[in-house]
Amino acid sequence: MAAFELLERDGLARRGRLETPHGTIETPALLPVVHPDPARQPLSPREMRARLGIRAVITSSYITWRTPPLRATAESRGIHGLLEFDGPVMTDSGAFQQHAYGSVEVGPDEILAFQNTIGADIGTVLDRFTEPESERDDAASALETTLERARVARSQREGLLAVPVQGGRHEDLRLRSAERASEFADVLAVGGVVPLLEQYRFPELARALAAARPGLNPGAAVHLFGTGHPMTFAFAALWGVDLIDSSAYHKFARRGSLLFAEGTVSIDGIREDLCHCFLCAELPLPEVARRPVAERERRIAFHNLLTSVEEIGRVRQAIRDGTLWELAERRATAHPALRAGLAEATRHPEVFLPTEPLSRRAFREVMPDSRTRPAVARFRRCVEEYGRDRPLPARLHRVPLRPEYLARIPTEDRGGRSIEWVCETPLGTVPVELLDLYPVGPYLGVDEFVDRPGHRPASAVTAELRERSELDADLDRDWSEEWTRRQVRALLSVAYGPEIAAAVGEEARGARSHRTGRLRTIGADGNPWFVIGTDGFPRPTFHGASRLLAFLPEGRSRVVVSYDAVPFVSRGRSVFSRFVTRADPNLVPDETALLVDRADTLLGVGRLLLAPHEMPRLRRGVAVRVTAHAKAPVPVDEVEESPAEPSDRGSD
Ligand code: GUN
Numbered sequence: 001m002a003a004f005e006l007l008e009r010d011g012l013a014r015r016g017r018l019e020t021p022h023g024t025i026e027t028p029a030l031l032p033v034v035h036p037d038p039a040r041q042p043l044s045p046r047e048m049r050a051r052l053g054i055r056a057v058i059t060s061s062y063i064t065w066r067t068p069p070l071r072a073t074a075e076s077r078g079i080h081g082l083l084e085f086d087g088p089v090m091t092d093s094g095a096f097q098q099h100a101y102g103s104v105e106v107g108p109d110e111i112l113a114f115q116n117t118i119g120a121d122i123g124t125v126l127d128r129f130t131e132p133e134s135e136r137d138d139a140a141s142a143l144e145t146t147l148e149r150a151r152v153a154r155s156q157r158e159g160l161l162a163v164p165v166q167g168g169r170h171e172d173l174r175l176r177s178a179e180r181a182s183e184f185a186d187v188l189a190v191g192g193v194v195p196l197l198e199q200y201r202f203p204e205l206a207r208a209l210a211a212a213r214p215g216l217n218p219g220a221a222v223h224l225f226g227t228g229h230p231m232t233f234a235f236a237a238l239w240g241v242d243l244i245d246s247s248a249y250h251k252f253a254r255r256g257s258l259l260f261a262e263g264t265v266s267i268d269g270i271r272e273d274l275c276h277c278f279l280c281a282e283l284p285l286p287e288v289a290r291r292p293v294a295e296r297e298r299r300i301a302f303h304n305l306l307t308s309v310e311e312i313g314r315v316r317q318a319i320r321d322g323t324l325w326e327l328a329e330r331r332a333t334a335h336p337a338l339r340a341g342l343a344e345a346t347r348h349p350e351v352f353l354p355t356e357p358l359s360r361r362a363f364r365e366v367m368p369d370s371r372t373r374p375a376v377a378r379f380r381r382c383v384e385e386y387g388r389d390r391p392l393p394a395r396l397h398r399v400p401l402r403p404e405y406l407a408r409i410p411t412e413d414r415g416g417r418s419i420e421w422v423c424e425t426p427l428g429t430v431p432v433e434l435l436d437l438y439p440v441g442p443y444l445g446v447d448e449f450v451d452r453p454g455h456r457p458a459s460a461v462t463a464e465l466r467e468r469s470e471l472d473a474d475l476d477r478d479w480s481e482e483w484t485r486r487q488v489r490a491l492l493s494v495a496y497g498p499e500i501a502a503a504v505g506e507e508a509r510g511a512r513s514h515r516t517g518r519l520r521t522i523g524a525d526g527n528p529w530f531v532i533g534t535d536g537f538p539r540p541t542f543h544g545a546s547r548l549l550a551f552l553p554e555g556r557s558r559v560v561v562s563y564d565a566v567p568f569v570s571r572g573r574s575v576f577s578r579f580v581t582r583a584d585p586n587l588v589p590d591e592t593a594l595l596v597d598r599a600d601t602l603l604g605v606g607r608l609l610l611a612p613h614e615m616p617r618l619r620r621g622v623a624v625r626v627t628a629h630a631k632a633p634v635p636v637d638e639v640e641e642s643p644a645e646p647s648d649r650g651s652d
């Protein structure tokens, strides 16, 4: 077990790798469904690899088993011999045939043994396919059967095991299924959803995923059975799906349908060269339409697989860039049903928030629904909480102002009463001192272009304030210092709570960029304690962390590492998850934590790759990337003997 390693993430979505006996699968990965009978397969797996870079495929062990000549070949030459493919091969078990034809003629033990015999890299338990319409009692008893089979299968298989997650539309059953399957599975395969995908019932799919998700072991790879259309890949990845299978490339080809990430196009109506993929460049689509059936099918299947491979590449790139929500939203415009599915996803922020990063490089509005992303849900909670901690504002004003005008805006009236200023933004009402924070700080939306306030000289701002001024405030004084103080407190309060903000704020001062006027550092005696990046969050330096240590209660903002990792972490090596003994459960990915040993001695600071709840379960790879540390870097020759993993894989 523990075959999955997470390398990079965007919320629940992960870029990772799954080790198999026939090589590593880079995830999210597309596994084309190939027919075990080469005569019924429009493209051979070998050709898929040579021309499209396909690394892994999935096939049916059940069809192989029940077709004597295929079975004989598979038994003598293995499934890799039958498919003439030496990359990773996942085999399915026959549950889908139960869905399609009502029954399967093989028992769970026999089909598992067969998958072992033919050398499947990932074998699948014979589950009971639960239709979305199944009543609760039936779904529950089918689930027990599947789980019992999984328990037996685990004891009879050494290789990677996929355990389907069923439960139909019953949310508690989906959760239980995910939790119990997690005890046995290297691959958690969310099943019973083909009817939802075929009928574009994406909100129901979202509810099934939302229900199962909290129960899925983060240390296992997640497969979603049946998501063949490339327009759905970003949506699937958003939930943390690592493996996607596609029979759609072939199924759609049979009926003359071309798959694009933007939707489906029937070849019959095509008169223009819509596609210039290398295949369509060879023979334009209007001509493909007139070819004999077999050639036409083969060419369309090839094109379909090509657009699917391209899209899974875009998904992986989006995870690297932190733009997967944007990609998913763009894809959702392909079909209103998919948009409805995405809207349903945002109704489950609790599913996304534990792994939602502190910030991303940018926040681009794609559609009105962009304003309901989990990042926004978190930000609204943060603003509310900040408001709760504050005295009631003496005055509340809605000002369309950016922080560069701060010198002109008074923080108190002539009577010395505090004036609280808030700004109306596309993401709601935000106190002015929090305007730099992600997502509102880097927010780029239509409003900026529709109703652009333009740059106004500070004198104009003063004039406007004066005009509106029912305030008895001194508008000629320079208020920058006050704003800096207020902003320092506000940011520290958001990060560590009001008491710590008050204590640290006593000693530390903020410094602004001369060029942009934005707060850049918080520190004292010329030492920065916190550095503030473009996401607006103060991140402690090593020096700052050592000061924070005194203020924060034990455990808070900490990741505790075991003693054998101390020499490495204190010299700047990444913290591998298996050396984490405890982590503050309130930390989130990308947040900067204090790295300490068990005696609470500071070793360094680093950014979380994993959420705290994932650290005990993802035993392979990096949990925290160290950004500043106590000692000089570890010499290279010592690294070889380290108890840490031999290379810093994953920190690429
Ligand atoms: N293929 C499509 N859906 C399913 C499913 O629910 N279970 C299995 N084993 N295979 C599938």
Ligand code: ZN
Pocket (backbone or CB within 6 Å): 275, 276, 277, 278, 279, 280, 281, 303
């Ligand atoms: Zn094409």
